[in-house]
Amino acid sequence: MLDLKGRVSIYQPEQEGLIFPYEPSFESVEEERRHRKERLVGACRAFAQQGFDYGFAGHLTVRDPERPELYWTNPMAIHFDKVKMSNLILVDHEGNVIEGTHAVNRAGFVLHANVHEAHPDIIAMCHAHTVYGTAYAALGRPIEPITQDACAFFEDHVIIGDEAGAVAVENHAGSNVATAFKGVKAAIHQNHGLLTASRHSIEAAAFWFIALERCCQQQLAIAAAGIPPIYIREDRARYSREHVGSEYIGWLHFQTIWDQLVQDCPDMFD
Template sequence: MSASAKKQSIYEPDQEGLYFPRPPVFSTVAEERQHRRERLAAVCRIFARYKFEYGFAGHVTVRDPEHPGLFWTNPFGMSMSRVKASDMILVDHVGKVVEGTWAVNQAGFVLHSAIHEENPDIIASCHAHTVNGMAWAALGRPLDPITQTACGFFGHQAVITEEAGAVVVERGAGFAVAKAFGDSKVAIHQNHGLFSVGRHSIDEAAWWFIALERACEIQLKAEATGSPLKLVAPEKAAHSAKHLATPFMGWLHFQPIYDWIIRTDPDLVD
């Protein structure tokens, strides 16, 4: 990297001639669309490997790059462990399938569509009924800055109490949840579970979800010891968040995981 180039991360090397991952640049809309579908399929496979899958309760979405009012999502009833890029369905804001042959999770999509519609800057969203996420959501409070991982969410997490514990099937209820999301990149929906969003990529949204689930697990285990938690000072937590909470860092963290899944599951990009 040249001395004049601006770094996107403190992890970028100063030394010239070294490979360092960077987000792709697309020459056509079709190329970008295929990329998003493939990454969406990869996220599904990864969520299944991480045991985030719980029956049909889990869904990921990404905007179509040409038609921002349409979203690609995983098909209802198909295991995330076998989803391919070609299986993705294209859905509008009201849940009508405009491309594909599988149904959409209507209850789940009410929340996702509202989040996207209420926040035009959001490119992708992830939700799953994970063990640690659901356990922490039952407490109805934000995570504390007790680790570097948790500091990545300092000032960037929302606790949503609207429609807590209810199966959201009405669009009005979906928008109540979406409005409470605000500028956060993750949300803890009380008595329900975790949500994450990406404002630049599906990679980013997937990493925030993975990291949030891990942070919930860590705090649950730490509190289970019965010892007082040692919190990171607010100014230090904010400093860590400044470096860890950027869209590029979310994208960057996801790359080794994608590298792993594309080698173990090459069929996902059929």
């Protein structure tokens, strides 16, 4: 067991005075709301960079800090690359748009509202129709501990087989997804795709979605090689997950993406 000396992660520097990302603190709920909305927009732009767009499919959500029964999400039929502060919408668990002028994605509302309502501790959630995640989901298999990257999800994701392949447009359709997210950060919805959730931040939810898609690509590539992989021992997989798979590490990874977006995409804040 490593002695972190009061730090959240081994990756935090012990030496003081070095430039390093630190988690924010807020002086008002308005400040925290703006922060969450900005990072939600950033997560959408990151998904655009990753090529996660597929028509109007794909939805990211984050709770409002003052009214946790409501959540902010990307507007229906707006490309991830065009999501900005001014077109975000605030939605309740019934699918009503409380703030904003755009419609809500019906499937997104059904899936995300059920998860947010069933798990008050979940702050953010992500879903998109990606190439490798959707392909891997057709196998109905978990991510195997065959790379260090994959260990971030070891015993921290589930397979959802119920109603596999049926589009979630009826309110009850999200109930199985909500049940599955008890105590895990990711789910593979069989014949559908990937979902991630975070009890920490939208940044963590977004990065772990990007990471899970990458793991699916890796696992499909390994399978295509036709050579049985060498599995990482369970104790080593858990050790790696502890140090590279936490909510904090997901947040920390996203900071590099955020800094790049701030420089390259100033229109996010319009």
